[in-house]
Amino acid sequence: MATIHFTDEGAGTPLVFIHGYCESHTLWLDFVQPFTKNYRVICIDLPGFGKSLLPIHEFTIKEIAKSVWELLDTIHVKTCFVIGHSLGGYVMLEMAHQQPTRMEGFCMFHSTAYADDENKKVNRTKVMEFVAKNGTAPFVQTLIPSLFANPHHPATKALLNEASQVDPKTVIAYACAMRDREDMTKLYATLSKPILFFLGAKDNVIPPESIWKQAENAPQKLVHELHEVAHMGMLEASAETKKVLLEFLDKEL
Numbered sequence: 001m002a003t004i005h006f007t008d009e010g011a012g013t014p015l016v017f018i019h020g021y022c023e024s025h026t027l028w029l030d031f032v033q034p035f036t037k038n039y040r041v042i043c044i045d046l047p048g049f050g051k052s053l054l055p056i057h058e059f060t061i062k063e064i065a066k067s068v069w070e071l072l073d074t075i076h077v078k079t080c081f082v083i084g085h086s087l088g089g090y091v092m093l094e095m096a097h098q099q100p101t102r103m104e105g106f107c108m109f110h111s112t113a114y115a116d117d118e119n120k121k122v123n124r125t126k127v128m129e130f131v132a133k134n135g136t137a138p139f140v141q142t143l144i145p146s147l148f149a150n151p152h153h154p155a156t157k158a159l160l161n162e163a164s165q166v167d168p169k170t171v172i173a174y175a176c177a178m179r180d181r182e183d184m185t186k187l188y189a190t191l192s193k194p195i196l197f198f199l200g201a202k203d204n205v206i207p208p209e210s211i212w213k214q215a216e217n218a219p220q221k222l223v224h225e226l227h228e229v230a231h232m233g234m235l236e237a238s239a240e241t242k243k244v245l246l247e248f249l250d251k252e253l
Helices: 033-037 061-074 087-098 118-134 136-146 156-163 168-179 208-215 238-252
Strands: 006-009 013-018 039-044 080-085 103-109 195-200 221-226
Touching (some): 013 061, 033 238, 061 168, 087 103, 087 168, 103 238, 118 136, 118 168, 136 156, 195 208, 195 238, 208 221, 221 238
Parallel strands (some): 013 039, 013 080, 103 195, 195 221
Antiparallel strands (some): 006 039
16 A cells, blocks of 8 residues: 555554545544544545545555554554544545554544435436546535535635645545445444444534434444534634544543
């Protein structure tokens, strides 16, 4: 796999932040500052996003998860708590499946363990075809605003600017990997570590009721619903999500 770019600040139990689709580690830069006081904070660029190069071959979510573990081995992280947003959550779940004893717990930040249903698979394929024909910019012009309860949220401009620069090959490759990923809902019941779920009451990407349902399988969990929030709670409700996550970490770690 390609070399993964990352930032590494603070000291203490390692926290690994993994961004979502058409994002990068910059999503977390302001968000993570309070965490660096008591934790080692690592923010990565998944292969193909930000400053990380895209693999030259087709890949799966399993392979991306393996590459994150390889990075963590390189920087001497034995165990960690992982925070995954959307696509980042898919990678995180596969990491937990591959090496569960190295996970101190994790946070599902607007993410799901369910595999794509048939309708979602069709939509992923349509995205791949659209981006192949039209490029990244027209796609993210629709995608990014749809992730917010308020499509005119101040954060959309910076996200759009960055997302528009993503190589179409990256957008297509991850759409394919997400479409073909496995259902991971049974994983929850096998884990004895704490899990925090953030869900947005107005999330059109991942229905809130689906998070409540799958969270029933997790023995140790906290489910926190964000009102007036869609899919970007770290930006739409930054203070609230930081507070909840910090309190969860301080209690469980």
